[in-house]
Amino acid sequence: MEKYQADVAIVGAGGTGLRAAIAVAQADPKLRVALISKVYPMRSHTVAAEGGAAGVVRDDDSYQKHFEDTVAGGDWLCEQDVVEKFVHQAPEELYQLEHWGCPWSRKPNGDVNVRRFGGMKVPRTWFAADKSGFHMLHTLYQTSVQFPSIQRFDEHFVLDLLVEDGECRGVVCYDLQNGVFRQINAKTVFLATGGAGRCYLFNTNGGIVTGDGMALAYRHGVPLRDMEFVQYHPTGLLGCGLLMTEGCRGEGGVLYNKDGYRYLQDYGLGPETPVGSPKNKYMELGPRDRLSQAFWNESKKGRTFKYPLGEAVHLDLTHLGEKYLHERLPLICELAMTYSGVDPVKAPVPVRPVVHYTMGGIETDGNTATRMPGLYAGGECASVGIHGANRLGSNSLVETIVFGKIGGDAMAEYAHNHKDFDSAELTRQAEAAEKRALDLFDVKGTESMSKIRNEMGQSMEEGVGIYREEESMQKTIDTLKGLQKRIVNVGLTDRGRVFNTEWMNLIELGYTLDVAQCMVHSAINRKESRGSHQRLDGPNGAYKQRDDENFLKHSLAFKLEGADEPRIELSDVKITTFQPAKRVYGAEAEAAEAAKKAKEAK
């Protein structure tokens, strides 16, 4: 097996991985950075993010407001010290991208413009039309090529972490293009592999979003935190699930049910705001969890449209006019036309909630360090603590660059304090991982990989969807346990080594299945409702309420040696200045704020 010696190995070359690589290269050009990704960097799923990235720039905005929106939006399950750091560093990182060439949309005077987004008190979302992730990713990729210390391993799929003396000291990967294995020793490893939306059947995610990094960390005893919090984005296209950005509503798009009624006013988000005058934190600019839950309730009331591809509500943008839509939401127009046959300029777009984002992930501290020395994680695969129980739109794109930078700096320092690692033990582990991968070719079973994948996705929708109950979650737990038994009997038909996607997909599916188990076990253990985790059950419906007494806690999913299911523990939430309160939007929020001000004035 070929061996490569690095100072820092970064797994994943999306927004977070690229930003981290650049940070290491700038901190010390002598540090050897191995940037490993199963795809070319510009294919990473950051590319699909549409709406934008939040950072305080306006005179009427403040760090405090961004902090409060984020913590309340996360239903108080955020690490408040980390959120404080995050909101302070966000503008700096966004300006940095501007200096690197990102085409942020502008005001007529040439300064960066911002747009409204759900759950945010003040417009603070930087945007590049509706291709914000695309432009961020390409800017980072193109910027990164000027640093010779970054050596890329494109189309390299990571099979395992190398761990010695309890420290992470490298990875072993499969080079798809050449069909060979590579051992990459490193002083420190950064996981930036993105989310795990592919646990579900109906999702906005690319095919590569299979939870690889989460599973790698989990299998080595690093817990996954808050995995029950899976975000349904309220506006996905029917059938394919592609995303209609929240920017649609930020720009003034409205949602109607089949009676032509702006139903969100019935769910604590009103009163109705006039069409064409969106108001922050009202109606369509409520947070994603509330909007997705409202859809579920409308469906129960029989007030949704019924299409051959499923139930929907209508996202109406027609009042914005062709010129404005083509300037602000060109991709949305293209996607709706191409994949739904609807021109948003002329007609409302049928949409429904769709799995979009994993709030939870690999447990890290505010500097992206996991509890395993040498192992760091950032971006969607990590739980650094800023999203809590519900992420606000446009906080994740900025998370990629803020924590990419923080992680890169932290790893550069770690690398300076450690010598090169190489040992017979690391080589033994790499060879063992290679053997495990190759042994898959010897399986003679008749199980079908696509069946297992679809049954997993379907079962996750049923058990761990927008609303959850003990019984259906238990069913999903049982199903996943059965699938774990079946996946070892998938026989491969493709014997080749070069670009064998059947083989790689099987290993990916193993990762996804582990992550799915962490989601449902964390969910069944959380006997309350908070953010995106909403339950309908409990004695006298007790779990329908938030229960701060017992569950103002993170969930931690641990892999136990030999066990086929995770063990769930709870850990404390860091609260600095913002005490838990009722989470309110619309007029109720305004009333609460007025009452608070009146109290302070006394």
Add this chain to the structure above:
Amino acid sequence: MEATTKTMKVTVLRYRPEQDEKPWEQTFDVPYHRDTSVLEALFYIKDNFEPSLSFRWSCRMAVCGSCGMMVNGVPHLACKTFLREYEGKSLKIEPLANFPIERDLVVDLSDLIEKIERIKPYIIPDAKNANMPLNKNFKQTPMQMEAYLQFAQCINCGCCYAACPQYKLNPKFIGPAALTLLYRYNVDNRDAGAKLRAPFLNSEEGAWSCTFVGYCSEVCPKQVDPSSAIQLGKKMSATDYVFNMIKPEH
């Protein structure tokens, strides 16, 4: 959004370097409805008939650039091309032309990637802007952004290289996507690196190799119009040349 199902004959080019001497064809009957994309047809084949068929894909929404391939001889993104467009015909899917085949529908893109990275695709600020503080943006009016924004929409899918007759004849040609990116940075008002990129633009393999066939722009799935970027690049290159004659210290 109809769910009625028809069937189409889909032929796929196969090549497995470890066992096939040369590429061969395999044909499948694929059910489809109004919304079935070529990519979904490939999913169907992989899940139901031929798990060993390899192809790149990810986003399904024409933005990651993974799934460029030849559909009935024309470069397309598989995810943005629909079987309904070929109603009454059959489909032939082959790897992107003008690149070496790695395996099945997967081509070796390293030449494209190398060229994109070669032309210095990043902001090179002038001395006075090199240390711009991180609480300030460059001024860039919407009109200044207009100058390059279209050329910043390239998703690096490689369709334009598969269409380019010049690249086919001379693989050294820097080619449509990379030259477009070069032009994109040259006309960004934050950038002062045009002089450093001039050797690529003006070289034998640069803009002047292009014979303005325009097929690249025709097939571009993102309407980037590389052909026009290259013509504008030529103009820039000519100005450069004249400038250099009168002002050698430029």
